[in-house]
Amino acid sequence: MKQFNRRALLALGAVMIGTGMAAAQDAWPTEPLRVYVGFPAGSSPDVLARLITEPLSRKLGQPVVVENKPGAGGVIGVQQMLAGKTDYAFGTTINGPLTTSPRLVENVGYDVGKDIAPVALIATSPLVLAMAAEAAPTDIASFIEAARAETGAIAYGSVGQGSGAHLTAELFADAAGIEMLHIPFTSYAEVTTSIIGGEIDAGFMAPSAALPQVQADKMKMLGITSSEPFAQVPDVPVIAGQAGIPDDFRAELWNAFIAPAGTDPAILERLNTEVNAILDDPEVQKKMLAMGWQAQGGTADDLARRIADDTSVWGNVIDRIEAQ
Amino acid sequence: MNTVEGILHGFSVALRPDVLVYCVLGVVMGTFIGVLPGIGAMAAISLLLPLTYYISPEAALVMLGGVYYGAQYGGAVASILLRLPGTPQSAITTLDGYPMARQGRAGVALFASMVSSFCGSMIGIVVLVVLAGWLSRMATRFGAADYAAMMVLGLVAASTIGSRRPAKALAMVVLGLILGSVGTDVNSGVQRLTFGQTQMMDGINLVALAMGLFGVAEIIGNIRNAEREGSPPHVSLRQLLPTRDDLRRMPGAVARGSALGSFFGALPGTGSTISSFLSYALERRIARRPERFGQGAIEGVAGPEAANNSAAISAFVPTLTLGIPGDPIMALMLGALVIHGVQPGPLMLEARPDMFWGLVVSFGIGNLILLVLNLPLIGIWVSMLRIPFRWLYPAIVVFVCLGVYSVRGSSFDIAAVAVIGAIGYLLAMARFNPALLLLGFVLGPLIETNLRRAMLIGRGDPMVFLQRPISAVFVVATVALIAASLWGAWRRFRSRTAA
Numbered sequence: 001m002k003q004f005n006r007r008a009l010l011a012l013g014a015v016m017i018g019t020g021m022a023a024a025q026d027a028w029p030t031e032p033l034r035v036y037v038g039f040p041a042g043s044s045p046d047v048l049a050r051l052i053t054e055p056l057s058r059k060l061g062q063p064v065v066v067e068n069k070p071g072a073g074g075v076i077g078v079q080q081m082l083a084g085k086t087d088y089a090f091g092t093t094i095n096g097p098l099t100t101s102p103r104l105v106e107n108v109g110y111d112v113g114k115d116i117a118p119v120a121l122i123a124t125s126p127l128v129l130a131m132a133a134e135a136a137p138t139d140i141a142s143f144i145e146a147a148r149a150e151t152g153a154i155a156y157g158s159v160g161q162g163s164g165a166h167l168t169a170e171l172f173a174d175a176a177g178i179e180m181l182h183i184p185f186t187s188y189a190e191v192t193t194s195i196i197g198g199e200i201d202a203g204f205m206a207p208s209a210a211l212p213q214v215q216a217d218k219m220k221m222l223g224i225t226s227s228e229p230f231a232q233v234p235d236v237p238v239i240a241g242q243a244g245i246p247d248d249f250r251a252e253l254w255n256a257f258i259a260p261a262g263t264d265p266a267i268l269e270r271l272n273t274e275v276n277a278i279l280d281d282p283e284v285q286k287k288m289l290a291m292g293w294q295a296q297g298g299t300a301d302d303l304a305r306r307i308a309d310d311t312s313v314w315g316n317v318i319d320r321i322e323a324q
Numbered sequence: 325m326n327t328v329e330g331i332l333h334g335f336s337v338a339l340r341p342d343v344l345v346y347c348v349l350g351v352v353m354g355t356f357i358g359v360l361p362g363i364g365a366m367a368a369i370s371l372l373l374p375l376t377y378y379i380s381p382e383a384a385l386v387m388l389g390g391v392y393y394g395a396q397y398g399g400a401v402a403s404i405l406l407r408l409p410g411t412p413q414s415a416i417t418t419l420d421g422y423p424m425a426r427q428g429r430a431g432v433a434l435f436a437s438m439v440s441s442f443c444g445s446m447i448g449i450v451v452l453v454v455l456a457g458w459l460s461r462m463a464t465r466f467g468a469a470d471y472a473a474m475m476v477l478g479l480v481a482a483s484t485i486g487s488r489r490p491a492k493a494l495a496m497v498v499l500g501l502i503l504g505s506v507g508t509d510v511n512s513g514v515q516r517l518t519f520g521q522t523q524m525m526d527g528i529n530l531v532a533l534a535m536g537l538f539g540v541a542e543i544i545g546n547i548r549n550a551e552r553e554g555s556p557p558h559v560s561l562r563q564l565l566p567t568r569d570d571l572r573r574m575p576g577a578v579a580r581g582s583a584l585g586s587f588f589g590a591l592p593g594t595g596s597t598i599s600s601f602l603s604y605a606l607e608r609r610i611a612r613r614p615e616r617f618g619q620g621a622i623e624g625v626a627g628p629e630a631a632n633n634s635a636a637i638s639a640f641v642p643t644l645t646l647g648i649p650g651d652p653i654m655a656l657m658l659g660a661l662v663i664h665g666v667q668p669g670p671l672m673l674e675a676r677p678d679m680f681w682g683l684v685v686s687f688g689i690g691n692l693i694l695l696v697l698n699l700p701l702i703g704i705w706v707s708m709l710r711i712p713f714r715w716l717y718p719a720i721v722v723f724v725c726l727g728v729y730s731v732r733g734s735s736f737d738i739a740a741v742a743v744i745g746a747i748g749y750l751l752a753m754a755r756f757n758p759a760l761l762l763l764g765f766v767l768g769p770l771i772e773t774n775l776r777r778a779m780l781i782g783r784g785d786p787m788v789f790l791q792r793p794i795s796a797v798f799v800v801a802t803v804a805l806i807a808a809s810l811w812g813a814w815r816r817f818r819s820r821t822a823a
Contacts, residue, residue: 040370040652040656040732041370041371041373041656042369042370042373042655042656042659042660043659047659047663050374067733068370068732068733069732069733069734070526070732070733071522071523071525071526071732071734072508072522072523072525072526075522075525076522076523076734079522104513105522105525106515106520107520107522108522109522152783155780155781160508160510160513161508161509161510161511161512161513162513181780181783183777183780183781184510184511184777185510185777186510186773187655189592189648189649189655190592190593192648193463193464193592193642193646193648194467194468196464196646197464197465197466197467199467199468199781200781208662211667211669212647212667212668212669212670212671213647213669213670215669215670215671216669216670216671218670290662290665291662
């Protein structure tokens with residue numbers, strides 16, 4: 001009897017949530033959605049966002065406007081999304097503002113745990129370890145050996161202090177037990193030029209940044225940071241498990257769809273469903289892959305877990321850098 | 325494919341009706357956004373980017389390229405007529421272009437700027453075709469030490485332009501350097517002079533600074549000078565024609581400006597603002613009577629305008645030959661190519677010769693269109709001065725705000741323009757030269773990041789600046805320039821005390 005009651009209650013609850021959801025879905029959206037992107041028009045986070053927002057607008061029957069609010073490594077985009085708390089302000093962001101920026105940026109102005117409602121992971125991108133074509137190391141093992149020859153023997157470029165490229169390199173250095181010299185740049189274009197010019201030795205970078213130079217025999221890729229080979233550069237070996245690097249070594253940049261905390265749960269649910277449906281489209285997947293991104297998807301909880309995991313992984317790396 | 329075949333093939337692409345239409349569209353749009361203060365090629369290209377999904381990649385690139393170099397033509401118009409630079413690159417043109425306009429020679433100044441722009445572009449195209457390979461190899465050979473040494477030379481060479489008082493000039497350069505250091509320190513991630521504002525983490529917006537210092541400050545200044553109202557300089561058609569003396573002075577300035585522009589444009593990260601400043605500095609240094617500068621010297625218009633146009637063309641060298649964009653606008657154009665599945669990179673010239681040669685030939689066609697379009701427009705631009713200031717200025721302020729906002733969609737930047745404008749007005753009242761502040765602001769961060777990067781790469785050994793041949797040449801030249809200035813000052817001092 002008791003059990004029956006509980007079941008009835010659960011069922012009733014489910015029905016109520018269901019009707020509530022349906023009601024919210026019927027009513028929503030009645031006005032255009034805004035999706036804040038913390039990078040300028042034409043940048044890769046912007047193009048990723050537009051690959052989602054265009055079909056999303058068709059599915060929801062309302063315009064979905066991309067608002068480019070670049071600055072502070074994407075933090076300003078998140079801040080602007082939070083500034084107007086309605087059921088129509090959303091955002092897509094790279095991992096930085098949700099994982100490392102609260103550590104690295106003074107007065108970030110939001111608490112990821114309290115202020116952000118994860119919706120869905122959009123895509124991930126690994127980084128490749130690239131060197132000039134004529135450099136001596138041929139694989140991860142010989143790279144580590146070269147780096148061990150003398151402290152700071154390898155100078156590597158990144159796209160800035162605390163950037164994904166910088167933290168990935170330090171995570172790798174820690175796993176390999178080596179120390180490298182960090183030279184911060186501001187773009188992969190600069191890092192590539194410097195590697196080709198022989199000024200610095202190496203760099204972790206987006207596969208698409210390295211690929212054209214590799215095809216022209218100016219650079220080579222020694223390894224990739226994902227846990228499985230990446231479709232854009234299938235021949236590049238996975239770093240994990242090589243030359244004493246742990247099997248679970250993984251460093252990926254990602255891009256996610258988020259909402260302000262407090263957004264109606266039914267709306268979050270609806271958005272998660274739609275974003276997943278869009279990411280299932282092979283055409284969208286192909287376009288993302290051409291830019292060096294692997295379409296993902298999944299539940300809001302998957303994204304929440306990813307945020308928590310990466311915050312702790314990168315937090316440890318930042319601790320180590322700050323301790324130096 | 326050799327060069328001749330390439331060019332012929334390029335004509336077959338560039339003369340395709342669709343490509344031609346988008347070329348015209350691009351350069352016309354470029355001219356107008358260049359004229360409007362604050363709204364630059366960056367904003368226009370971001371807006372046009374979604375449109376390019378629907379046209380062929382050749383037409384897309386030709387159109388976006390047209391906007392890019394077309395804006396360099398338009399930029400000078402408001403600089404000359406109103407002392408409001410349309411783009412940061414043409415800020416330097418105000419120094420002599422505006423005095424020319426005040427002397428009733430606005431038409432001549434505009435003519436000089438258009439013709440110089442055209443010649444600069446044409447020289448840039450020849451350089452692109454003949455020297456592309458060499459320039460791209462040079463660009464990869466330029467290391468951090470070389471950039472740092474080169475920019476120091478530029479700063480020293482240009483730091484006294486347009487000012488009679490060295491101390492005041494130096495003060496402006498230093499203030500520019502300080503403002504340039506605002507934002508996140510690249511090496512340590514520390515926030516400098518941001519006062520806890522996330523909006524300032526990426527530094528002060530260049531467009532906001534240029535528009536505030538020149539545009540808004542000038543407008544405030546003119547509100548006080550109410551007597552100017554209703555007395556615009558009268559310009560007749562005959563006054564459009566340069567004098568024989570003007571024609572004699574221009575070719576040298578154009579040639580030197582184009583050479584500087586072609587060189588700096590090809591180096592990733594330097595760009596056309598620097599080349600126009602350096603061209604002005606060069607003209608002033610080698611002039612027999614440097615005191616003419618700032619009073620309406622035509623070389624001060626012709627040189628920088630040739631320089632920024634040739635730089636806009638040669639900026640395509642690293643972009644097309646290496647797949648490495650030299651500035652954010654180039655990065656945007658590469659983005660447009662990626663959308664079309666064209667992979668920019670060192671192999672593009674071989675893989676897509678139609679793209680490369682079509683674009684190069686379209687540069688020639690586009691610049692011809694710009695010249696033909698702009699020369700008759702001079703009369704119309706000049707008649708803009710007949711619009712009463714009370715109508716013109718509010719409109720300009722609106723455009724400035726639109727333009728500044730369009731850079732990164734930030735209302736903070738609009739507030740920044742207001743503050744910078746007020747400061748700029750005070751500086752102008754005290755007869756400080758804002759061009760020098762802009763110079764320090766542009767060069768400062770380049771010098772700092774490259775200097776520190778060079779030191780990091782050299783493991784802290786300052787000798788890297790003398791060991792690298794390119795940087796050693798610049799260091800020696802800088803020392804020689806300072807020595808020459810000191811020697812000149814000492815001689816003047818001696819002759820004055822002797823007399």
